[in-house]
Amino acid sequence: MNNPLPVQPMPSTSRSKRWLRKLLPALSMLALVLLIGVIVAIFLALDVQLETQLDTVRVLKPWGIAIQGALIVLIGLGWTQVVNWGRRRGIVQEWEYEQALAARGKGLLMMLAYWLLIPVGPATLLRVLGG
Known part of the structure; x- marks a missing residue:
């Protein structure tokens, strides 16, 4: 059986890119928490x-x-x-x-x-x- 689609080799990713992909969700969550903290601080400063x-x-x-x-x-x-x-x-x-x-x-x-x-x-x- 011939496979009509050739199999492409997976491109190699460097270790730093893999670490960044693993850290990205945690960094995004940290940024969200900081944003919420800033919004609450603004509300408190404005006495809302x-x-x-x-x-x-x-x-x-x-x-x-x-x-x-x-x-x-x-x-x-x-x-x-x-x-x-x-x-x-x-x-x-x-x-x-x-x-x-x-x-x-x-x-x-x-x-x-x-x-x-x-x-x-x-x-x-x-x-x-x-x-």
Whole structure:
């Protein structure tokens, strides 16, 4: 049996590049923690009342959940138009167009799972369901 695709040798990577790849996630996490620390320090320096900010977020959260839910419904109703828009923009390639049209159920299921887990959240679900 002939293999039509030739096997390319893996390029060798130096030790420093491998160490950098291993350190990159830790450095990214450190940068995120430092950024959060700077933001908290700025809030404290400006004497921002975090309780009032959190109260505002609590008031606006149901509106955000409703808007995202409505967008999911609109995407589901106009799935063909969304896929056609993606094809015009080059996001959906010509060879995958039929597959994208057929993936409506999977796409909506993924959006619903996101909506329930992130914007709505487990605590809200338990509260609504009486748990």
